[in-house]
Amino acid sequence: MSPAAGSRRDLLIDTALEVIVEYGVAGTTHRRIAAAAGVPLGSTTYYFADLHDLLGAAFGRFADEISERFETRLARARTVAEAITEVTGFMLDDFQEPRDLALSYELYAYAIRRPAVKCFVEAWFARSQQALARFFDPVTARLVDTFIEGVFTYRGLARESSDADEIRQALSRLIGIDPSGSRE
Amino acid sequence: MSPAAGSRRDLLIDTALEVIVEYGVAGTTHRRIAAAAGVPLGSTTYYFADLHDLLGAAFGRFADEISERFETRLARARTVAEAITEVTGFMLDDFQEPRDLALSYELYAYAIRRPAVKCFVEAWFARSQQALARFFDPVTARLVDTFIEGVFTYRGLARESSDADEIRQALSRLIGIDPSGSRE
Amino acid sequence: MSPAAGSRRDLLIDTALEVIVEYGVAGTTHRRIAAAAGVPLGSTTYYFADLHDLLGAAFGRFADEISERFETRLARARTVAEAITEVTGFMLDDFQEPRDLALSYELYAYAIRRPAVKCFVEAWFARSQQALARFFDPVTARLVDTFIEGVFTYRGLARESSDADEIRQALSRLIGIDPSGSRE
Amino acid sequence: MSPAAGSRRDLLIDTALEVIVEYGVAGTTHRRIAAAAGVPLGSTTYYFADLHDLLGAAFGRFADEISERFETRLARARTVAEAITEVTGFMLDDFQEPRDLALSYELYAYAIRRPAVKCFVEAWFARSQQALARFFDPVTARLVDTFIEGVFTYRGLARESSDADEIRQALSRLIGIDPSGSRE
DNA sequence: TATGAATGAGTGTTCATTCAT
DNA sequence: GATGAATGAACACTCATTCAT
Numbered sequence: 001m002s003p004a005a006g007s008r009r010d011l012l013i014d015t016a017l018e019v020i021v022e023y024g025v026a027g028t029t030h031r032r033i034a035a036a037a038g039v040p041l042g043s044t045t046y047y048f049a050d051l052h053d054l055l056g057a058a059f060g061r062f063a064d065e066i067s068e069r070f071e072t073r074l075a076r077a078r079t080v081a082e083a084i085t086e087v088t089g090f091m092l093d094d095f096q097e098p099r100d101l102a103l104s105y106e107l108y109a110y111a112i113r114r115p116a117v118k119c120f121v122e123a124w125f126a127r128s129q130q131a132l133a134r135f136f137d138p139v140t141a142r143l144v145d146t147f148i149e150g151v152f153t154y155r156g157l158a159r160e161s162s163d164a165d166e167i168r169q170a171l172s173r174l175i176g177i178d179p180s181g182s183r184e
Numbered sequence: 185m186s187p188a189a190g191s192r193r194d195l196l197i198d199t200a201l202e203v204i205v206e207y208g209v210a211g212t213t214h215r216r217i218a219a220a221a222g223v224p225l226g227s228t229t230y231y232f233a234d235l236h237d238l239l240g241a242a243f244g245r246f247a248d249e250i251s252e253r254f255e256t257r258l259a260r261a262r263t264v265a266e267a268i269t270e271v272t273g274f275m276l277d278d279f280q281e282p283r284d285l286a287l288s289y290e291l292y293a294y295a296i297r298r299p300a301v302k303c304f305v306e307a308w309f310a311r312s313q314q315a316l317a318r319f320f321d322p323v324t325a326r327l328v329d330t331f332i333e334g335v336f337t338y339r340g341l342a343r344e345s346s347d348a349d350e351i352r353q354a355l356s357r358l359i360g361i362d363p364s365g366s367r368e
Numbered sequence: 369m370s371p372a373a374g375s376r377r378d379l380l381i382d383t384a385l386e387v388i389v390e391y392g393v394a395g396t397t398h399r400r401i402a403a404a405a406g407v408p409l410g411s412t413t414y415y416f417a418d419l420h421d422l423l424g425a426a427f428g429r430f431a432d433e434i435s436e437r438f439e440t441r442l443a444r445a446r447t448v449a450e451a452i453t454e455v456t457g458f459m460l461d462d463f464q465e466p467r468d469l470a471l472s473y474e475l476y477a478y479a480i481r482r483p484a485v486k487c488f489v490e491a492w493f494a495r496s497q498q499a500l501a502r503f504f505d506p507v508t509a510r511l512v513d514t515f516i517e518g519v520f521t522y523r524g525l526a527r528e529s530s531d532a533d534e535i536r537q538a539l540s541r542l543i544g545i546d547p548s549g550s551r552e
Numbered sequence: 553m554s555p556a557a558g559s560r561r562d563l564l565i566d567t568a569l570e571v572i573v574e575y576g577v578a579g580t581t582h583r584r585i586a587a588a589a590g591v592p593l594g595s596t597t598y599y600f601a602d603l604h605d606l607l608g609a610a611f612g613r614f615a616d617e618i619s620e621r622f623e624t625r626l627a628r629a630r631t632v633a634e635a636i637t638e639v640t641g642f643m644l645d646d647f648q649e650p651r652d653l654a655l656s657y658e659l660y661a662y663a664i665r666r667p668a669v670k671c672f673v674e675a676w677f678a679r680s681q682q683a684l685a686r687f688f689d690p691v692t693a694r695l696v697d698t699f700i701e702g703v704f705t706y707r708g709l710a711r712e713s714s715d716a717d718e719i720r721q722a723l724s725r726l727i728g729i730d731p732s733g734s735r736e
Numbered sequence: 737t738a739t740g741a742a743t744g745a746g747t748g749t750t751c752a753t754t755c756a757t
Numbered sequence: 758g759a760t761g762a763a764t765g766a767a768c769a770c771t772c773a774t775t776c777a778t
Binding site (some may be wrong): 581582583594596597602603 | 746748749750751
Binding site (some may be wrong): 593594595598667 | 762763764765766
């Protein structure tokens with residue numbers, strides 16, 4: 001893959017994500033992506049076998065982005081309390097609204113019927129659990145990540161969702177420590 | 185509304201849900217719904233102004249169904265411990281796989297861009313919180329429902345999700361009681 | 369035909385004309401007429417065999433209206449000079465803009481392919497010539513009416529069309545008299 | 553534009569005109585045009601953004617054709633008398649029946665609601681006046697063209713319309729000369 | 737007499753995809 | 758390697774018309 005080709009491929013992937021945010025998967029077409037990226041229509045089928053290929057690549061990149069952001073957050077934490085703080089910060093600050101929320105829901109709906117794409121979600125969740133495993137036992141790590149997913153759903157779709165304090169408190173309880181507690 | 189008309193409208197709504205489960209919102213068309221329902225194509229636009237109208241009605245019904253199932257479950261509970269049991273049972277037994285999971289993700293993705301449909305989700309979550317409020321304070325009720333949402337996401341998309349015991353334990357912690365405890 | 373039926377039929381005819389003005393023949397449908405008239409859709413096919421029937425009746429009424437207006441105008445004239453004045457007034461004052469112009473063009477286009485409707489136009493032109501025949505010989509009467517038709521086309525479609533003086537002058541020349549002349 | 557592409561676009565425009573003649577604007581569809589032209593349905597929307605685009609292009613071409621025919625006619629005239637002869641010949645010989653008459657009426661009706669198309673008519677009339685201005689003052693030129701328009705309406709829609717002698721006579725009077733007169 | 741229900745044919749349009757260059 | 762041209766299948770939707778009541 002030449003650098004030029006690589007960058008156009010990249011551009012198409014990023015643009016696909018933008019288009020999904022704006023129109024949803026159902027409204028994402030070769031034409032819209034090509035137009036938004038400012039490239040010829042033909043190049044969308046040149047770099048990707050078909051639309052699902054491109055969509056899959058886009059969602060794969062999105063899942064990676066999120067995972068990296070989450071890992072970066074947690075890498076800063078040294079204690080369980082810090083981990084809680086970072087996780088809360090990730091949920092409330094890192095997750096961009098409405099882009100990331102929209103992409104998540106679209107990805108989930110899309111993944112149900114696409115095993116290859118579902119793998120990206122599985123890998124994303126697995127990486128999250130692994131990052132959490134530095135501080136928690138596997139079962140708790142999964143519980144924490146499960147709760148994180150719930151918060152995202154609530155943030156995007158409920159009338160009101162929990163604030164930082166409530167989330168921190170919930171996390172503390174979930175991992176079985178006193179919210180004001182010190183360490184593991 | 186004659187019984188016949190009512191039932192055909194109803195049939196269309198139920199069939200739309202089936203089609204969404206099988207093909208996703210993106211693959212749901214007037215033609216597929218009409219064919220699956222065994223009715224003339226024209227009747228899909230006779231009973232519903234347009235496809236979004238039909239989709240909206242379908243998702244509205246789905247959200248209602250879920251809310252009713254949840255309320256029915258919780259109505260059986262008398263104590264907090266029983267509430268936990270019922271909530272766990274709801275998550276693991278009532279929520280049909282893959283139908284309900286698929287419909288939830290499709291609904292969430294669809295709702296982002298459709299305020300009218302988003303209202304159904306908001307109402308669903310509000311009813312869940314209200315049902316939980318018989319046992320928990322409002323903040324905790326919302327936290328519990330948030331966790332429930334996370335469990336659904338995990339159930340449908342993660343490699344492994346929590347089992348009954350883990351969920352029960354998480355719920356107990358979330359509401360701040362000893363998992364084996366009684367109270368109320 | 370009962371009075372009630374007659375009036376609803378009449379209402380439909382008049383409303384059809386309004387709808388044609390607003391949407392053109394191509395955009396005129398049973399539904400739009402029924403909605404604009406505030407009557408049930410079914411009544412449009414109850415009173416008229418089909419849409420062309422209704423359209424034909426509407427154009428027939430329009431042609432009659434115009435003929436009557438033209439005859440009323442000319443009835444006031446006693447001399448050729450007055451006839452010229454009335455004809456000019458008819459063209460510039462009686463012919464409502466854009467309603468009558470739009471209806472004329474729509475009628476002409478519609479009439480080409482509909483012999484029954486073409487008859488209405490023929491009758492209209494014949495009545496005009498007859499009304500003019502009180503003042504002019506048949507050939508001149510037809511020439512005058514021909515010119516009138518041209519003025520209508522120009523009024524609706526040209527950047528600029530002739531004013532009252534120019535029209536009066538043209539008419540005078542056409543009938544072979546001095547514009548300031550007295551009689552026949 | 554490759555010759556092939558250009559010719560298919562051209563073919564579509566010419567075919568659209570044929571279809572309008574046969575079915576009227578109201579009966580002109582992508583499918584009929586494609587079938588009449590012997591091209592795939594998809595190509596009608598490939599070359600033209602939508603049906604109005606194609607219809608507009610077709611009417612634009614028609615208006616141009618007429619203007620060119622008129623100018624060609626008048627270019628042959630050297631004297632006013634010859635101009636009258638040419639104009640008369642244009643009306644009675646050049647204007648094909650029923651094609652041109654039908655297209656004119658359809659165009660006029662279509663133009664009322666389409667400013668872009670109305671411009672074509674305005675341009676056509678302006679070119680006619682300009683061509684006539686070689687022989688007549690502007691006001692008279694407009695009057696002559698106005699009369700021409702009336703003749704067309706009459707030719708297509710009246711029971712009887714003026715013959716060559718009558719037209720020639722009317723024209724002579726309209727321009728204020730003796731029908732048998734000479735003058736440059 | 738009058739109308740709401742219903743439908744099949746057809747409309748304009750979109751678009752994934754193919755392919756020659 | 759890259760792309761403009763091209764198209765067939767499908768889509769959402771409209772509507773004239775029929776008919777049972």
